[in-house]
Structure formats: C-alpha cells, structure tokens
Amino acid sequence: MKPYLLQHFLENSAARYPDKIALKHKDRVLTYAELLQKAKNLGQGLRQKGVLRGDRVGIYLDKSLEQVIAIFGALYADAVFVIISSVLHAKQARHIIDDCGVKLLITEEKYLENLGGIAAPKIYGAELSKILETTGNPAPRNIGEDIANIIYTSGSTGLPKGIVLTHRNLIEGAEIVSAYLKITADEKILGLLPFNFDYGLNQLTTSIYKGATLVLFQYFLPNSLLKILADEEITALAAIPPIWTSVFGGKMADTAELDLPKLRYITNSGGKLPVPIVQKIRAAFPQTDLYLMYGLTEAFRSTYLDPREIDRRPESIGKAIPNVEVEIINADGQLCRPREIGELIHRGACLARGYWNDPQKTAEVYRPNPLLPRDNQFLETVVYSGDLAYRDEEGYLYFVGRRDNMIKTAGYRVSPTEVEEMILQMPEIKDAVVFGAADTELGYKICAVVTLKTKISAEKIKEHCQAAAPPYLTPREIFIADSFPLTASGKIDRPQVIKEHQVK
Structure with a gap:
C-alpha cells in the first residue's frame, strides 16, 4: 500500500533494512529497527501523558538522535510535531508554544529557564530516557490529510508565523525531491540544515523514505564541513547561500578542485545563489551535480535547474518540479509573455494548508486559481508566492525579487x-x-x-x-x-x- 502517513516511510525502511544505520550523530548511531522502536515507545508514552489526536507536541532540543525520535514519536501519538529552534530567543520560543497551543514539550534541562511561565507539561532528562526504553506499539488513527507539522518561519514583525503541513505534504515533498535527485538507499546524506526549516526537514524525510543514512551535523566553520564530507564519505549535501558564502569566502574563494569523490550531488535553496558563488562551487566540485532549487515554505519546492544547464544559465531557478505547475502572472491575473516580469504562482503538489491562527494571511496567499474560467476559479487553490520572476523563450525561470521589496x-x-x-x-x-x-x-x-x-x-x-x-x-x-x-x-x-x- 502506498504510504499515507510520514511514519510509513520509517516502517517500510525498517522492514527492508532493519540493521542498517539510519542516523549518525558524532559517535552515536541508530539503526532503522532501533529508530522505529524508540519512536513507537515515545508515541505510546505521549499518549499516556494525555496527548490526543491533533494535539501539538513541541520539540525544543538541539540537533540530535533524540530530536528525530521525537518527530516520529509525536506522529505515533497522532500528534503534530512543532520544532522550536534552539537558537531562538526566549520570547520567540514562548510565542511559538503559545501560538499553536503546545500540549506537551519535549526539551532539555538547559532550556527550562527560557520556558518560564509555560504551562504545558515538559518531559526531559531521565524521564525521557525511561519512556524511550519502555516498549510501546501504538496504532495511529490519522489519515494523510491530517496535520503532521507546523513550521514556524521568521516574520517581518520578528515573531514567527506557523505554516501548516499535512502528512501528504511531507510525503509528496520527499517523493518528488527523491525522484529528481535520484536518491537511493546507498546515499549518505549530510543533515546540515535544521529540521525547523522545510529544506532541512526534507533531508530527513528523503533519507528515511529511501532507506539511506543521515549524518547529523552542526555547521561551525568551512573546514569542519569539508572534513565531515571527507571523513563520512558523504554523497549528498544541501546548503543555503550564507553557508556557501562562508565556505567560499576568504582563502576558500580561490581553492582548486576539492578531492571528495563520493560527493554525488549538491543542492541549494533558501535563497538565490549569486552567479560568482555558483561558479566557485562548480570549480571546486566539477564532478558533482549541482541543483539550484527554488521554493517557499508555503508550497515547499517549486522549481529546480537541471545540473546539465548550470554552466549555460547559472542565474536561472530552472523549471517546475514533477507534479507541479509554475506560472508567471501579471496584475490582471493573466499569463505573462516571455521576459515579462510578474508574480510566480504555484499549483499542484506540496501546497501547505495555510497559516496557523491566521485566516486573513492565508486568504492573501492561498487564492483561487486565476487561470481557470472565472466562475470555476474557486475549484482550485494556488499559492501566490509574492516573488517576482520571468520566463525566457525556452521556458526557464529567473527570480527577480520580492514584490513587496521593490x-x-x-x-x-x-x-x-x-x-x-x-x-x-x-x-x-x-x-x-x-x-x-x-x-x-x-x-x-x-x-x-x-x-x-x-x-x-x-x-x-x-x-x-x-x-x-x-x-x-x-x-x-x-x-x-x-x-x-x-x-x-x-x-x-x-x-x-x-x-x-x-x-x-
């Protein structure tokens, strides 16, 4: 049967590769069988703590094996996982907890001070360890349209806003990205990006889906990144522009080809990569496929540029990903001509449900499809990205800027x-x-x-x-x-x- 809950990915991979390493963090590892059992144990423990279907479980942990267990444990409780970044200020963390009404918080003792005044019960330390070792086998009742995750992204007010993702959203994202990146079970993927970022979460979901190994890593300095790529024989690396700028700044800017023969592909998203940085990545990793991708949390991933086109059009964000259609429309809701700048809209797979507790903002971004006949536009919702772009005569897309930043x-x-x-x-x-x-x-x-x-x-x-x-x-x-x-x-x-x- 086709997976319809995110944890089905874990169950399927554990059945195929029970003894294979699913996760590695520093000198600790978890096999697929171990990860599955600990997730079920936690799911049972959360239910015993009073977590009900649809409740939000906050995960306020550093990047770790326990953070991943907590994600799947929440799903086995039929709950919604909400990752609270450990780099947030206390005010922002408390805003997330209050905004989505966290029922229970999985955390670490060192973060308790940041959580002063939060009424939600907390599990951490010895209690969490005990739950993870207490055998459980909960039977989920969720369906694919149920909410799996609320991702909080930075807002212009300084307080994060929550974007609601279903199980189907996360499954579609993993399946589509795995297809065009050609991910297999042989992959060793570097978990460099945080899981409270949809791009970072996708490294986890694609790895679990395909039965690959995910190596968790906290980025500090360029040399530390290059060392782990070599030491762990990483085959897949995803990063964002600030990391690439750090790696290829200073002395690294003129570094010759790097000897990383196992590195099969690199991806960039989370912002347009300047052409000079693209050229430096290509020079440093000439045998590695580079995928330039564009997306927005409201629709996860919209486009990618085929690596074979990188050297010809390094400034392009490519074409639509499989099962997605991307159009550029003008102020009248009509399709733009080639080279005409308009707003990018996304239709098809991966559309999130909207913004938690914000129907007005949801209505601004998730709108009726303007390309359907007027009387039937209500039959389909599309995402208005707020991004200005244009399409060339061959159909390749180019990002121009934010509509509200012009x-x-x-x-x-x-x-x-x-x-x-x-x-x-x-x-x-x-x-x-x-x-x-x-x-x-x-x-x-x-x-x-x-x-x-x-x-x-x-x-x-x-x-x-x-x-x-x-x-x-x-x-x-x-x-x-x-x-x-x-x-x-x-x-x-x-x-x-x-x-x-x-x-x-």
Whole structure:
C-alpha cells in the first residue's frame, strides 16, 4: 500500500533494512529497527501523558538522535510535531508554544529557564530516557490529510508565523525531491540544515523514505564541513547561500578542485545563489551535480535547474518540479509573455494548508486559481508566492525579487536582488543586503549593507556600481558590517539588518 502517513516511510525502511544505520550523530548511531522502536515507545508514552489526536507536541532540543525520535514519536501519538529552534530567543520560543497551543514539550534541562511561565507539561532528562526504553506499539488513527507539522518561519514583525503541513505534504515533498535527485538507499546524506526549516526537514524525510543514512551535523566553520564530507564519505549535501558564502569566502574563494569523490550531488535553496558563488562551487566540485532549487515554505519546492544547464544559465531557478505547475502572472491575473516580469504562482503538489491562527494571511496567499474560467476559479487553490520572476523563450525561470521589496527610485522600479548581485561581483564582498529608504528627492534611495572578505571602502564599492550599471542602481548609502544576524533556519535576517541600518 502506498504510504499515507510520514511514519510509513520509517516502517517500510525498517522492514527492508532493519540493521542498517539510519542516523549518525558524532559517535552515536541508530539503526532503522532501533529508530522505529524508540519512536513507537515515545508515541505510546505521549499518549499516556494525555496527548490526543491533533494535539501539538513541541520539540525544543538541539540537533540530535533524540530530536528525530521525537518527530516520529509525536506522529505515533497522532500528534503534530512543532520544532522550536534552539537558537531562538526566549520570547520567540514562548510565542511559538503559545501560538499553536503546545500540549506537551519535549526539551532539555538547559532550556527550562527560557520556558518560564509555560504551562504545558515538559518531559526531559531521565524521564525521557525511561519512556524511550519502555516498549510501546501504538496504532495511529490519522489519515494523510491530517496535520503532521507546523513550521514556524521568521516574520517581518520578528515573531514567527506557523505554516501548516499535512502528512501528504511531507510525503509528496520527499517523493518528488527523491525522484529528481535520484536518491537511493546507498546515499549518505549530510543533515546540515535544521529540521525547523522545510529544506532541512526534507533531508530527513528523503533519507528515511529511501532507506539511506543521515549524518547529523552542526555547521561551525568551512573546514569542519569539508572534513565531515571527507571523513563520512558523504554523497549528498544541501546548503543555503550564507553557508556557501562562508565556505567560499576568504582563502576558500580561490581553492582548486576539492578531492571528495563520493560527493554525488549538491543542492541549494533558501535563497538565490549569486552567479560568482555558483561558479566557485562548480570549480571546486566539477564532478558533482549541482541543483539550484527554488521554493517557499508555503508550497515547499517549486522549481529546480537541471545540473546539465548550470554552466549555460547559472542565474536561472530552472523549471517546475514533477507534479507541479509554475506560472508567471501579471496584475490582471493573466499569463505573462516571455521576459515579462510578474508574480510566480504555484499549483499542484506540496501546497501547505495555510497559516496557523491566521485566516486573513492565508486568504492573501492561498487564492483561487486565476487561470481557470472565472466562475470555476474557486475549484482550485494556488499559492501566490509574492516573488517576482520571468520566463525566457525556452521556458526557464529567473527570480527577480520580492514584490513587496521593490524599490521605486527616481521613477525606476529596482529589485534589491539585482543590486546585491552587482555588489557581490566584487571579490572583496562576502554578503550584501540592499533596501530602500525614504528620500525627499528620489522617493526612495538605495542603501546597501555589506560584510567583507577583505578590506575595501564604501567609496570603492560605489565606484564599482557606477562602472557596472546605470546611475539609478548605485547605492546612495553603503554600510559596512562585521557580520549579519541569522534566522533560526540559518538565512540572513534581512528585516533585522534593515532595521539596524535604517537611514534616519
């Protein structure tokens, strides 16, 4: 029977490969049979603690074997797992717990202080260890349309918002990504990204689905990443732009081909990868397939660029993933012509249910399909991404920027992404964030905040922009920062960067 609950992936792989290592973290491992039994034990224990079908179970743990057990344990209790990143501030963690009404929290003793005032019961330490060793075999009653996970993503207000994912969402995502990445049971996948990030969670779901081995790893420094790739003979690596920038900054920027013969494929998502970084990855890993992917948590994954096209069109986000259709529409809801910029909409598989506790925001993003006849548009919901893009004559897609981030300056509409990519062409620049600030003469003026690989002045950066593009694209204000704050998923916290550098 086709899996319809996420834990069916675990059951199927445990039946095929009971003694195979499913998870490795430092010097600890779990086989598929062990992972399955501990997940069932925890599921039974959660039920005995009063967790009912549809209740939310918070998981406030560091990346560990126990974090994965907790995910599947919650599912065996017919509950919804909610991962609370350990890098969040106490206010943000408490907001998540309160917003989704966590019934029970699985945590560590060191986080109890952050949870002051939280009424939900907590299990940790010796009690958790005892539950994991108490044999259980709960029989789930959920169906594929039931909620499996609420992922909290950073919001412009600073408080995360919850996106609701069903079992079917997670299963579709794992099956589709596994198909185009050609993942097999022989894979050793590096679990580099956090599981509170849909892209990171997908490394777990695809690995369990295919019976592969997932090696959990917390990123610190570029050398530590390269070492684990070699030591563990990793075949699959997924990362996001800030990690690639860190790896290929400084001395790594000019490193020749790296000797990692087992590394079969690399993926990027969570933000557009600047072309200079794409070129450096290709130079360092010439025998490794590089997949440039685009997605949004509201629909998980929308597009990928075939590795065979990388060198010809490194700035493209590719074409729609299997079982998904992506269109570009104008303000009137009509299809855009080739090269015409419009909003990207996503239809087909992987659409999340919406935003937890926020019907208004859900209605803004999850809308009737504008491409159906007017009287029947209500029959299908599509996701309006809020991202501006265009399609070329061959059908390849190109990301332009966020619809609500466009800067209107001196009568021109400017994408921050366009200016950022121009600045990132400079070898001295590590990262860049561009935004608009109110200006009496221009309407809005372009401002840039940069971090550096090597020393350079703001004036030199302006000179580069003036030589590379029309005057209206040159930032009027350039700030040099030591580093950028990051979100819980490891992305640059753009709202915080902008807030810290708003021109008075």
